[in-house]
Amino acid sequence: MSHKTTPDICFVQGNEACVRGALYAGLRFFAGYPITPSTEIAEHLAEQLPRAGGRFIQMEDEIASMCAVCGASLAGAKAMTATSGPGFSLKQEAIGYAVMTEIPCVVVNVQRAGPSTGLATKVAQGDVNQARWGTHGDHSIVVLTASSVQDVFNVTIEAFNIAETYRTPVILLFDEVVGHMREKLVIPPEGEIPVVQRLRTEVKPGVNYHPYLPREDGRLPMSDFGGAHRYNVTGLYHDIWGFPTENPEQVDKLIHHLVDKLENRAEKLALWKEYYVEDAEHLLISYGSSARSARHLVETRRAKGDRIGLLELQTLWPFPAQLVREKTAKAKNIFMVEMNMGQVLAQVKQVVQRPDRVFLVNSMDGQMVTPADIGKIMRVVEGRGF
């Protein structure tokens, strides 16, 4: 990257903004497999990564791509893969491995309509729960999303920062519309957006390094494969050396560490945007491309004097329960706008004071949910018919 002092301004797709964000954050390894609608991420990185001194590889399948990302990250590189729907299903095994072994990495899922092959080129947001629970076993994970090309760039950097800080896979859950739409992107000069560098151990060569012994602040400094410290990494429950253990005390400690390091920081990990929430009687909650329709409706109605607002979530998991509880406290009606059968709706209903006042506005036909779709449901709820 050049050392410019002025921002780069370009007109790009969301998928390219993701690439630019990843490179800004210091991406050095990408492994992928062609799949619509995420392929542009691999295409741009095939060209740009070697220029940035990184490595790109097209693997034999989605599984292998995620595995290669795990290996590259252990060798010291900030690493990422990108996929869509069916590919995301295949990556779950190695995502679980990264959770268990605490390998920092970023997984992009540009959502399309499922299940199965579904609608390969059409928009949907049906992978919210899969992103949270797709891999087997109890665990926690971070899932971020965005509704504009600029936000894709910003949350991609944030994804790397979170991955490195907490040694966890972070899922970037975009959707087909956000991935493919073109908008203005402003890339600030290097250094303007903070980038978290990998925390490496200060333990001297020849002195015992315990890869899985948390420091006082809970963080685990890493040592690159090929570096001074030789240690074991395993997907089995392991001790502070990284060696397999079935000791109940150690097993219990590890699972709680894995879950608590993220769940206890849910509020800190919460990213969101809000529009006219303060006095909103009707509060819309949305994320990803559907938040754009929601925002359009909110702006139109506000101009007419309606007390309507929008809470746009950018962190989906850990679910920002406290945030949603606070922001919805004064709302009479809550409209959850998403392109699935109510995956975030279920979370919202659990935390609001009046779950019976939460209504789903969705579309499930491969088409964007429109401001008119939202308006129709609102009229029904208000008792004004269609």
Next chain:
Amino acid sequence: MSVNNYIRERFFPHLWCPGCGHGTILNALLRTVESLGIDKSNMCMVSGIGCSARISGYVDFHSMHSMHGRALACATGIKMIKPELNVVVPMGDGDAMAIGGNHFIHACRRNIDMVAIIMNNRIYGMTGGQYSPLSGSGILATTAPYRSIDREFDATQLAMGAGATFVARTTAFHVKEIGSLLKKAFEHKGFSVVEVLTQCPTYFGRKNKFGGPVQMLEWYRDNTAPLGSKKLEENSDLIPRGVFRQVDAPEYCAEYAKIVEKAHKE
């Protein structure tokens, strides 16, 4: 030789059954690394899941005990970032040839510089003795109570068909030969495959009335022959041992380094 320099003593005793051939392979591997004078910090072992895969816990290398069948894919990521590392990937027959078959084919095709060892005992041992793609038909296993009808394939032929540039085979009986073949494999620049036929007396041997470990090792002695030997010429039923292929071809990481150069120029 001091084997202790190359193992993590604190993790012994190992979990392999008495009479298992895997320890023999570990022994030969460590002797090879020592004879080549490779610094332990330049050694990286990536394994999958199964009895064979536990080998990575015991060596004092950078070690990744990864997922079932996925060792080569994980190793590819490591090697791309640290091409200077000596990467060795021991796998079981089910690990490498069933669930990991696709990764195996494509690692051969790329000719990425690493040593793949197939520890072939013709059975899934860790899960209690189910038949593998290399068991062959007529074999008894817990999932083949009426004898297996699945045909086996030759892992070395597959490796050659897929483009591996060094391919060899030996057995756990031929301990010194394991060492000499591994040495050649480490010295070879490219993707090397060494298949070691090894014994699982606990499941394969007992179920198929092969006798104990000694009898199983004798079977490998009596039913294999070196490539180019008169013995093999006279009896085509014998399993050939030795180096099947050793050719020079562009190595993947070296080729990628050229891409990096090219990308900087354009």
